[in-house]
Amino acid sequence: MHTVNPIENLIASWPTRRALASEIGANVEAVHKWAKAGRIPADWQAAVVKAAAARGIEFATAEWMISVHARPEEQKGAA
Numbered sequence: 886m887h888t889v890n891p892i893e894n895l896i897a898s899w900p901t902r903r904a905l906a907s908e909i910g911a912n913v914e915a916v917h918k919w920a921k922a923g924r925i926p927a928d929w930q931a932a933v934v935k936a937a938a939a940r941g942i943e944f945a946t947a948e949w950m951i952s953v954h955a956r957p958e959e960q961k962g963a964a
Contacts, residue, residue: 890923908936
């Protein structure tokens with residue numbers, strides 16, 4: 886069974902992965918890799934958050950992005 890990860894959900898908020906890639910200046914293959922891995926490299930996170938805000942994707946804040954990428958021990962401390 887395939888479980889959708891939060892990054893895959895975020896990426897699916899765009900009409901296509903190519904649209905997201907175009908909006909942030911990334912390669913579409915990179916966006917495919919991010920969705921599969923469930924992680925966005927740190928140097929792309931701000932661009933993705935900014936693009937999400939421009940599209941009205943309200944859940945994708947900087948705080949959300951940080952929490953999604955937190956190591957498991959950091960997530961426990963945040964609760």
